[in-house]
Amino acid sequence: MERITFHPILGPQRIEREPVSFTFNGRKLTGLQGEPIAAALLASGIRTLRRHEESGTARALYCAIGHCMECRLNVEGRGKVRSCLTPLEEGMRITEGQQLPNEITGRKLQ
Amino acid sequence: MNCSSMIICRCEEVTLVQLEAAYEAGCRTSRQLKMKTRAAMGACQGRVCKQLLETWIIAKNPASPRDPELLPYRPPVRPVTFGQLAKGDV
Numbered sequence: 001m002e003r004i005t006f007h008p009i010l011g012p013q014r015i016e017r018e019p020v021s022f023t024f025n026g027r028k029l030t031g032l033q034g035e036p037i038a039a040a041l042l043a044s045g046i047r048t049l050r051r052h053e054e055s056g057t058a059r060a061l062y063c064a065i066g067h068c069m070e071c072r073l074n075v076e077g078r079g080k081v082r083s084c085l086t087p088l089e090e091g092m093r094i095t096e097g098q099q100l101p102n103e104i105t106g107r108k109l110q
Numbered sequence: 111m112n113c114s115s116m117i118i119c120r121c122e123e124v125t126l127v128q129l130e131a132a133y134e135a136g137c138r139t140s141r142q143l144k145m146k147t148r149a150a151m152g153a154c155q156g157r158v159c160k161q162l163l164e165t166w167i168i169a170k171n172p173a174s175p176r177d178p179e180l181l182p183y184r185p186p187v188r189p190v191t192f193g194q195l196a197k198g199d200v
Binding site for chain 2: 063
């Protein structure tokens with residue numbers, strides 16, 4: 001778990017949020033209540049958030065302001081959400097976006 | 111810098127080389143580039159690459175029209191689910 005505890009300009013950072021547990025692709029992780037899902041994953045060392053639907057190349061946090069949709073993830077019960085904007089809650093079950101089959105080009109998934 | 115791998119549109123994975131190819135094939139406006147390569151047609155709807163596309167085509171062809179309606183923003187400007195629309199929760 002890596003977080004900025006001392007910021008060169010803002011000074012020491014206090015962590016006042018409650019820790020919550022959630023799963024990412026079935027893996028149990030811990031984050032802080034109400035922080036963006038992307039921040040919790042980044043603190044857990046997860047940088048690949050999804051795979052491109054067509055090519056399968058890795059995608060991660062990019063604009064971090066809800067603009068680019070690159071960080072979208074599947075949250076059970078909520079569908080696709082932008083992980084940079086969605087606050088983390090206790091017990092969230094999160095899965096990454098996968099490469100999809102394409103009937104037009106004939107690509108099937110293994 | 112290796113231009114063949116330089117991605118202009120992340121959502122649809124359109125590279126600079128694909129834009130060049132589209133230009134060679136006769137695309138002369140940002141809208142024609144979009145229709146040919148799918149750049150600006152992905153999940154972010156051109157929020158990231160629209161300016162790049164417009165700047166690139168103007169640099170390539172200064173006579174290209176500068177009409178903002180060529181790559182317009184269309185509603186809904188923010189992504190909303192049908193559930194949010196139904197509840198008026200937008």
